[in-house]
Amino acid sequence: MKLLKVDTIASARDKSVRVMQKKGIQTVYKKLLEAQGYILAGDIVSQEPVPAFNRSTVDGYAVRSGDTAGSSESLPVFLECVDEINMGCPAKKEIHAGECAYVPTGGMIPPGADAVVMIEYCEAFGGSNIAIYNPVSYGKNVVLAGEDIDQGEIVIKKGTRIRPQEIGAMASLGITEVLVFKPWEITIISTGDELVSPHITPSPGEVRDINSYSLYAQAQKHGLTVLNKVVQKDNEQQLKEAVMQAMQVSDVVVISGGSSKGKKDATNQIIDEAASEGSFIHGLALKPGKPTIVGYDENSCTLLTGLPGHPVAAMLVFELLVIWVWRHMTCQPADSSLFARITSNLAGAPGKMTCQLVKLIKQENGFYAEPIFGKSGLITTLTRADGYILIEENKEGLKKDEIVEVFYI
């Protein structure tokens, strides 16, 4: 029997990133309207200045600003309106001294003009005579071409998870197909003789399968694709077949349950056999999350992960390891987190990192993090949680009011 040395979460991440870098990460083009939530696979660089032409930010008269000097409520300046710019049309006629042109909000500023007087300060006086009651300075109410974005400027960075505003910005740049990282395709296998479908009323000793549902939704939340989810009895042969089949089509196979040292636990052995070079993680120095197995098969280029069967531990390890590796490889910025004061003393676990669920309480002087305890640690501790904190393995614990970093979950 192999000596099973556990890994810290940091070393497990390192090892997993290294094998997944051999595999590499694919990119794919998505239509702009379908790109929300995907991760940009390259910087978005503007091919043109934005705006493309000098535009008015108000409805009014485009003028040479010098012409309006000295105008006032009682002593207007009179200019001759020589053009009316229509939305969407080029402004071709040059404005000379003593002239102006009507321009709507967003309309093009005609050559010669360098400012716009808001329509509220103007009055039409028969024919083409316009009285201007307010002076404007150079550039007033005008956005110059390229003022918002220079040609060649990076507008959105690689690794950005695309939000509505990024979709709007790309529309403005004429980008209608977006190069994004191709989401990993995942198969989820939930194992255990006690598991029955949520559709069934369990008999004594049986429980409804949670993990294939929660991990499915968690993968989906982070933009990954779930090819298939199955519930499998703890039968080594059947489980092995399910894993081998999943490896042919998946980037990642997630097996939950069966990775601790109980009598019927077969996951470790199956991953060790299925992975071309055996499993390389045999437990995490993480509480909860110890019974975690990871291997990589070079033939099918598949990451094989055995997560704890415990629903909370399964979700936390999936988040801390699999999702972390995905985020890292797709150049996403660090997990969004915030600092908060812990509301009670909290013990660490000697030699292990502790992942503690917390509820956030917002106060004007900052956030407080209230630890969520639950003896059984069943899934409802997670429904009450806003996030989690990590207590380092070399730390005895936390003192009430100590500042902690809270990661959302």
Next chain:
Amino acid sequence: MKLLKVDTIASARDKSVRVMQKKGIQTVYKKLLEAQGYILAGDIVSQEPVPAFNRSTVDGYAVRSGDTAGSSESLPVFLECVDEINMGCPAKKEIHAGECAYVPTGGMIPPGADAVVMIEYCEAFGGSNIAIYNPVSYGKNVVLAGEDIDQGEIVIKKGTRIRPQEIGAMASLGITEVLVFKPWEITIISTGDELVSPHITPSPGEVRDINSYSLYAQAQKHGLTVLNKVVQKDNEQQLKEAVMQAMQVSDVVVISGGSSKGKKDATNQIIDEAASEGSFIHGLALKPGKPTIVGYDENSCTLLTGLPGHPVAAMLVFELLVIWVWRHMTCQPADSSLFARITSNLAGAPGKMTCQLVKLIKQENGFYAEPIFGKSGLITTLTRADGYILIEENKEGLKKDEIVEVFYI
């Protein structure tokens, strides 16, 4: 011409909620795996205790705790193993004094037993003799039936936006179809003679349409359904036809552009005519966002909203008004926000609420909010933003280091 009195954002929300309450809000059942992101339309109440039976949290031997008293490394207690509980099977055989039964993690505790000794502290000594090297107290390593959730307990509250952990919790309760609020069905109409599709290179004076893309994605982000998005020239007859058609099938028709007082702006008139009792909001005391029109048509039960054409203003008003009303009507908790210190003085706008985009900077002593300025205020100010703050209409402005509430966007 009507006198156009502007509304505060609070009064606009009130008025909009009132008309939408007449319409009411529908609910619909979703399959559990497809329920992520939807809003629960009722409390989730457990119909049964969870766990349903006393379970072991470790691999080990279920015992009567009293039998283990006094046991130690050097002086073990010997118990007779009378049963081996299998995962998923009922534990029927009662444990009497001097007896124990093997039970795996998650397995059912047999009647008579009240604690479990971890397998690490036990040793099999030929036949059915088990040496116990460590005493356990009553209830040790056991989760009692109902300890996690009582029968009849509210597990998840109405108005919760469903996350992976809620999906897991519902699976554990046997809930496979979830009653959620039926997302509003929306049509987005982006108007303006200057607008061309992002697929086209604009001629001078033309710009690419942003709003139908960004509002589409924004609606999607908040779980609403976009039936259709169209770009429409500023032609009153065509625009009216598009609106009338959209009203037949949509809960909300969003028209962006054409709501200020320029020469060709027809939106106000169209909403006023299309809504059975005319438009009831003719401008917001909000910067940016003044040219906002809202009406409600009682025949088709449609909310008609005219948003500013400016892309940032359109997104902000959509968020502050339409999304706010949706969240309010579906009982969602207040927008997630945090407190931060503003990094510079900031002027308010007399008589108007100001919505200022900010970037968040995380420090260990809390967050700082850095205002994002941009003369043209084009869409890239939003791509740089993490959130926004609201400066009340009666406030002159904010002083550097003042604490502000930042809402994510």
